[in-house]
Amino acid sequence: MGFLFALTFLVIVTGLPVAFCLAGASYVFVTATGSAPDIVIAHRIINGMDSFPLLAIPFFILAGSLMNSAGITNRLFDFAKALVGWLPGGLGHVNVGASIIFAGMSGAAVADAGGLGTIEIKAMRDAGYDPDFSVGITAASSTIGPIIPPSLPMVAFGVMASCSVGQLFAAGFIPGLLMGASLMVIVAYMAHKRNYPREERFSLSHVGRSFKSSFLSLVTPAIIVGGILTGVFTPTESAIAAVAYAIALGCYYRSLSFKRLISVSMETLDTMSTILMIIGAAAVFAWILTSNQVADNFSSFVMENFESRWMILLTINIILLVVGCFLEPIAAITIMVPVLMPLAKMVGIDIIHLGVLMVLNLMIGLLTPPVGTVLYVLSRVSNLKFERCLSGTAPFFIPLVTVLLLVTYCEQISLFLPSLIYR
Known part of the structure; x- marks a missing residue:
């Protein structure tokens, strides 16, 4: 198995797409060891993609893209500005607040960074904020998107772990709000230290x-999340409802043309095809790990060397943080769920809690090289070098890791709402 991991890592650092890295390394391993016929790889790829709940992913992506295209993000930004822009370092708080609101619509960090990021960075630059700070807080706040429901990674986790996506969504609420609050604390500190300006005074x-201008946009999270939590929609149906509502809003605001709708739909197909390729390739990789009893051996090794549950949880976090540096979140989830599930059951970690921990870790991974998808997006948006984007984001790792540790060792932060709603 060391050969498989070494080969995969070697191919990833060459810069090839993740799907080709995982599938290629898996094919070479199977061929070299003769452990299975070649046709098994094709079957595993198809089976990995053949899941009804995965249909929610393209519709949530499409809904987020439609929100961006229809100018709805501008209205959300203006509402957040009126709500928290009066605080010291106002636009930094607006950045976080807008991400929390938009998190209830897109479910993807990259959608937040690419959509709201353009508006936020320009506004902060015009107001005299440092470019590094503007990009850093935009990158850090975009990670809230997949924690507060809906969440594309949580849909993937629910499929792989065969657990309730609705409970996973509910479990993300409080951790997501804690992330936002912690980021606002460090924004206030940096604003005081650097003498950043406030926006206009607070006015009801x-x-x-x-609020009146953005009300129809703010209804979107209520439709998505409320429909799931009340049992009116399944996650997949709520995603379809979000798309229908986004189209209706675009028509109402007269900001979404038929040509733009087709363009956004084609972009969604392109994105989803990439995601499905990653899921299929990761499913093959995960099957090899499972069939070679890597999960059982790993669980036995951890249990033999760590008696403390606290140390086991810390070990899981460190592994996920490292994996998140090299793999896209959905690929990492597809591979790591079969590996970590047996260990989680051995030490009594709730599967919903594990899902939240996994997504939190992998979102932090989006801010780290060599993958650092969010930073690459914001590097293009801001015209800053990747290195400057990374240095600007560095201070915001402190609140994100603090929340991660808090959620890790206090299970009720993530399990309170699911136990309350689904009891």
Whole structure:
């Protein structure tokens, strides 16, 4: 198995697409060891993609893209600005607040970074904020997107772990809000230290006008999340409802043309085809790990060397953080769920809690090289070098890792709402 991991790592660092890295390394391993016929790889790829709940992913992507294209993100940004822009370092808080609101629509960190990021970075630059700080807080706040429901990685985890996607969504609420609060604390500290400006004074009338202007947009999270939690929709049906509502809003605001709708739909197909290739290739890789009893051996090794549950949880976090540096979240989830599930059952870690921990770790991984997808997106948006984007993001790892540790060792932060709603 060392050969498989070494080969995969070697191919990844060459810069090839992740799907080709995983599938190629798996094919070479199977061929070299003669452990299975070649046709098994094709079957595993197809079986990995053949899952009804995965249909939610393209519709959530399409809904987020439609929100960006229809100008809805501008209204959300204006509402967040009226709500928290009066605080010291106002636009930094607006950045976080807008991400929390948009998190209830897109379910993807890259959608947040690419959509809201363009608006936020430009506004912060025009107001005199440092470019590094603007990109850093935009990158860090975009990781809230997949924690607060809906969440594409949590859909993938639910499929792989055969657990309730609705419970996973509910479990992400409080951790997501904690991430937002912790980021706002460090924004306030840096704003005081660097003497960043406030926006206009707080005004209830201004908040009311902004709320009225953005009300129809703010209904979107209520449709998505409320429909799932009340049992009206399945996650897949809620994603379809979100797309229908986004189209209706675009028509109402007269900001979404038929040509743009077709363009966004084609972009979604392109993105989803990439995701499905990653899921299929990762499924083959995960099958090899499972069939070679890597999960059982790993569980036995951890249990033999770590008696403390705290140390086992810390070990899981470190492994996921390292994996997140090299793999896309959905690929990492597809591979790591079969490996970590046996260990989680041995030490009594709730599967919903494990899902939240996995997504939290992998979202932090989106801010780290060599993958660092969010940083690459923001590097293009801001016209800053990747290295500057990384240095600007570095201070915000402190609140994110703090929340990660808090959620890790206090299970009720993630399990309170699922136990309350689904009891």
